[in-house]
Amino acid sequence: MYIRKKKNTSGSISIQIIKKIKGKSKVIESIGCSKDPDKIERLLKKAHKRIKELEPTLFDSVKQEEQKLKFLPISNEQVIPIGDELFFGAIFDRIFNKKTIFQSVYKANDKHELFKALVISRILYPGSKLYLSDYLFYFKKKEISDEAIYRLVDSLYKDEVKQRIEEAVYKDTLAKVGGKIAVCFYDVTTLFFESESEDDLRRIGFSKEGKLARPQIQLGLFTTLQGYPLSYEVYHGKKYEGHTLLEALLNFQKKFKLKNKPIVVADRGMLNDANIAFLENNGYKYILGAKIKMLPSGIKDKIINLTFIDDNVTHEINIHKTITYKQDKQKHSLDISQRLILTYSSQRAKKDKYLREKALDKLKAKIEYSTNLTKNDLKLSHYAKYLDIVDDCKVEFRLNHNKVLQDSKLDGLKGYLTNDTTLSHKDIIEHYQNLWHIEKAFRISKTDLQIRPIHHRLEHRIKAHILISFVAYAIYKEFEIKTREIKKEYQISYKILRDLIKHVFAIKFDDGEIFPIKLSEVQQKFYDALHS
Structure with a gap:
């Protein structure tokens, strides 16, 4: 290829890129035309640059031929x-x-x-x-x-090896969230085993996976707002999940020497006086799900008197109370102040009503068609509280309409307890709703990473399996977040x-x-x- 300057009848000069094909000159590209000498000079420079783009150098051609030759004998x-x-x-x-x-x-x-x-x-x-x-x-x-x-x-x-692995993951997560963790989320799940034999770690307990007769362990996990993993703990399968938070938080604090303590967000399964006392005594702010129907009657009366004109209205009740807890086998008491934030959902109200009526129908049928029914037969039913019990041995079904009425007044309500005085209602609710990230973390671990069922028997190998899965989740989570839009685009x-x-x-x-x-x-x- 070469550059041709062609004089036009108008007196202007055209700059063209020409290539000889089978002895004939062919215009490959017209760069432009002008009468101005300076502009013509600029067009010539542009043409030279364009030739370099269109025509590979001798070196490039040789390299391409070498690559072609390389590929011929590939196995x-x-x-x-x-x-x-x-x-x-x-x-x-x-x-x-x-x-x-x-x-x-x-x-x-x-x-x-x-x-x-x-x-x-x-x-x-x-x-x-x-x-x-x-x-x-x-x-x-x-x-x-x-x-x-x-x-x-x-x-x-x-x-020392486990500690280095956990520290590396924590530091990487910290870097991804800008060097500061303002909020962390905690939850617990269960992981079952194929084996039916129990030991100190593998115990039969309440299963979140419906594997009632299988030994299991429990996994407590801390994540960031975005779902990146921070820390985890492994517990025996029979431990009550509400008793895991204190130990998990102590270890989290000890392992990573937290300078700025994050707001701890956890579901209502963690709501007990021992956990609250620990959080208060150690300077943690927290947001916990409130069990509205289990609140003292005085607070429930205040809630019932609130007006929710639509689903966007929120209300706040300030609570001042004394809680008791055990520490080092000694009983202690602590005065605390909390904010109870309340929201209403018409959809949730319909669901609450439906579930209650469905459960009451089942209770009625159970009482009607069972001749030797005792209190123990009903103790696991949340809705058994609506029954009046005649004596300690037998149950005579008598529906307490007043209890049903009082509960119905709380339909559609959801509560959030916090000791943070600075957060708005919107922030508190949004933080709590972001617990879905940790639920998703468990779902990913169980499905995409197939963390369970666990086939190991020895305790240290079970825990090593969880450690490997923890690191795999950290890597997967970064991949998932960065490629989320592309995955959505291609479905x-x-x-x-x-x-x-x-x-x-x-x-x-x-x-x-x-x-x-x-x-x-x-x-x-x-x-x-x-x-x-």
């Missing part, structure tokens, strides 16, 4: 998957450098890489250790023995997304050079969103 073994490293490995490497976890440990680099494989395989091949073998075979062309896996798993729950499931990542390839040449194959449109969009 299947040289086509390697790199999606794990490209998408999840990059996040792992940012959180953990090779000196973070296994310091001064024999074969520390090998342990680091195997730990990384355990975490990423939990995302791409969720399941038991057998799926780790699938991951290593597909992505790394490696085979590994069960003994090597268990040796690593056993080393993970050593205090693809996580299963399909996993397959897209598994099918990102590169060519590994004999000289060791790795040449990534161009990503598809959707793969590229996910990659750009993740690395932006």
